[in-house]
Amino acid sequence: MDIRKLKELVKLMVNNDLAEIDLRDPDEQVTLRRHGENVVVPQMAAPVLHSAPVAPVAGAETSVAQATAPVVAGEKIASPMVGTFYVAADPDSPAFIKVGDTVSEDTTVCIIEAMKIFNEIKAQCSGTVTQLLVENGEAVEFGQPLFIVTP
Structure with a gap:
């Protein structure tokens, strides 16, 4: 691969803030990875899920404590x-x-x-x-x- 093509790929990575480029064609294969700054992805707080009460299934083998039932010591x-x-x-x-x-x-x-x-x-x-x-x-x-x- 020509050095000019490599420089263009590096410039493309920097300008678009890419961490990796992988190019393949029948004649050549190139993978470029940036190890500079670590990219920090901001994470949002998980949404609170509220589910509707589920009707008990006939013959269910498990007993589920009701929300109003006190928690037993243990x-x-x-x-x-x-x-x-x-x-x-x-x-x-x-x-x-x-x-x-x-x-x-x-x-x-x-x-x-x-x-x-x-x-x-x-x-x-x-x-x-x-x-x-x-x-x-x-x-x-x-x-x-x-x-x-x-x-």
Whole structure:
């Protein structure tokens, strides 16, 4: 490739604030990357999601605590990430746990989907599940309590 073409590509990158250019044709291939300043992308605060109440499904295996129900004393299992909460591996599978089940530290209690990755969440405490605080398919925040476990 001619040095003049390279200079034009660099000028194009600088003028348009591009981090990378990748050009390919049958005779040549060129990839240019800028390692200068790191580009900071401003992030907006996540919108608050308000969902309408969902009618309970007949035969559902999980009990979900109502918003007006007091939180029972016990150890909270909190979400380690922002994502979507699921009580089972797939819609046809039984829930990992339900109210009244006994869990140990390595028991999988739910799945949280974040960025198309399904993350198994472990109890990290032992005891009996006394409350399920989140509904299946609900968006959860980092640190949000999901379950209450009493020793």
